[in-house]
Amino acid sequence: MKKFSAFKILSVFFFGIALFIVMTWQSVFAASNALKVYFNGDLLKFEDAHPVIRDGNTLVPFRQLFETLGFQVNWSDKGGVRKATGAKDGLEIELTLDSLKAMVNGEAVDLEVPAQILNGKTMVPLRFVSENSGYEVMFADSGSGFVINIEGNGANDGGMQNSSNEMIESGIVKGRVSDAQGNPIKGAEVVADNQLLYNSNAIAVTDADGYYRIPLGMRATTWLVSARITRPYNGESYTFNLISDNDKPFASDDGAIRNFTWNASGTKPEGCYSCQGKVLFYMMDLINPKGSTLPPPNREDVEITLIPEGTIIDGSPGQVITGNGTNSPDGFGIQDVPLGRYTITARFMPEGEEPVQMMIRKVREDKYSDSLTTDFTSITSGINRIEIELKLP
Missing domain, CATH: 2.60.40 (Immunoglobulin-like)
Structure with missing residues (x-):
C-alpha cells in the first residue's frame, strides 16, 4: 500500500514537471512568434533562435543581426571570457557575455541587459547594437503581437543632417528642437504618435545640434509629433511639453519636418500648457x-x-x-x-x-x-x- 502511494506521488510529480515544461515552451514559442523584426521593410527570419524579450529588452541571435547590419563578425573565448565582436567602416562593437559593459570603438558603454547564451545560442541586445550602428529602432504593439522596425542607412550620425533647408522625405519625420535664441537643445524626447494603432509610437532623442530623425515604419497611417524636455533649476526638475511649428497630422508616405521652439520667457504658444x-x-x-x-x-x-x-x-x-x-x-x-x-x-x-x-x-x-x-x-x-x-x- 505504501509502495503504491509512493508510486502515485512520483507519477503526479513527474507529470507536473512535464506539464510545466510543455506550457513553458508553448509560452516561449507563442511569444517569439508574436515578435517580428523588420530591417528597412524586410522581415528578418531568425533560423538559429527566435527573438526573446528580457527585462524589457529584445535579444536576437548575434551573428545574424551583425551580418544584417553589414558587420564582419568575430567570436572569441579566452580565459573563460567570451566576446562577440562586429566591425565595419571604422566602427567596432564588442559585447562580453554576461557583462553590463560593452565597448564601442574602445569606449565603455552601459547596457540594460547583457549579451548571453540562451539555449546554446549567443543572443545580443537588438536596440543597443542597431542604434550604435547608426540605425533607428522602433517598437510597436500591433495588437496581435510586437513589431520592431530597424531603419536607416547605418551612418554613424544616425542619418541626421544638420541643415535647416532639408527636403521632406517619404516615411520620415525630422526636425530640430531649439530655444528662443536658436540654441540647440540636446536630449529632447520627440514622439511620433501613430493615429491608427494604440501604443505604437516612434520615439527619438535630439543630438548635440538639436536634430532628430524618425523612420515611421508603418506606411498606411497618419502621425502627430510632440516633444518634451526636462530642465534642472534650483535643485528641482521641470518638464516642458512642446508644440511644433506645424502641429497638423501627416501621412507616412508624405513625411514631414516638424521643428520645436522652447520659449520659456516669451509669449506662450497656443495650447502649450506647460511652457509657463x-x-x-x-x-x-x-x-x-x-x-x-x-x-x-x-x-x-x-x-x-x-x-x-x-x-x-x-x-x-x-x-x-x-x-x-x-x-x-x-x-x-x-x-x-x-x-x-x-x-x-x-x-x-x-x-x-x-x-x-x-x-x-x-x-x-x-x-x-x-x-x-x-x-x-x-x-x-x-x-x-x-x-x-x-x-x-
Whole structure:
C-alpha cells in the first residue's frame, strides 16, 4: 500500500514537471512568434533562435543581426571570457557575455541587459547594437503581437543632417528642437504618435545640434509629433511639453519636418500648457477687518508683484511682473508666468481707497510676512504653480 502511494506521488510529480515544461515552451514559442523584426521593410527570419524579450529588452541571435547590419563578425573565448565582436567602416562593437559593459570603438558603454547564451545560442541586445550602428529602432504593439522596425542607412550620425533647408522625405519625420535664441537643445524626447494603432509610437532623442530623425515604419497611417524636455533649476526638475511649428497630422508616405521652439520667457504658444506657470492666490479674510457689516475683501482688487531673483529657468534675467489676477480652469491668479524664483508682494487697492500692503504666505504654511520668495512647485509633469494665501493686516 505504501509502495503504491509512493508510486502515485512520483507519477503526479513527474507529470507536473512535464506539464510545466510543455506550457513553458508553448509560452516561449507563442511569444517569439508574436515578435517580428523588420530591417528597412524586410522581415528578418531568425533560423538559429527566435527573438526573446528580457527585462524589457529584445535579444536576437548575434551573428545574424551583425551580418544584417553589414558587420564582419568575430567570436572569441579566452580565459573563460567570451566576446562577440562586429566591425565595419571604422566602427567596432564588442559585447562580453554576461557583462553590463560593452565597448564601442574602445569606449565603455552601459547596457540594460547583457549579451548571453540562451539555449546554446549567443543572443545580443537588438536596440543597443542597431542604434550604435547608426540605425533607428522602433517598437510597436500591433495588437496581435510586437513589431520592431530597424531603419536607416547605418551612418554613424544616425542619418541626421544638420541643415535647416532639408527636403521632406517619404516615411520620415525630422526636425530640430531649439530655444528662443536658436540654441540647440540636446536630449529632447520627440514622439511620433501613430493615429491608427494604440501604443505604437516612434520615439527619438535630439543630438548635440538639436536634430532628430524618425523612420515611421508603418506606411498606411497618419502621425502627430510632440516633444518634451526636462530642465534642472534650483535643485528641482521641470518638464516642458512642446508644440511644433506645424502641429497638423501627416501621412507616412508624405513625411514631414516638424521643428520645436522652447520659449520659456516669451509669449506662450497656443495650447502649450506647460511652457509657463501660474501664481494662484486665495483670500483668507472672510470678514472685512474694517467692520463685519462691510463686504469681504474682493480678490479682484488685489495687485500682485513678482520680482525675479536671479535668472529664470532659461538663463535670461526675467522681468518684473505686476498685475491683477484673472480666472482660469486652475484657479484665480497671475497666468502664464515664466518659471523662475520670485519675491512676491501683494497690495489691496479698492477704487477710491489708499493701497494696503497685504500679508502673504505659501498655502498651508504657518507664518505670514510682507513678502515671499519661492520657486514654482511641479504639481505633475508639465504643470507648475505657486499657490499663496493673502490677508489684510
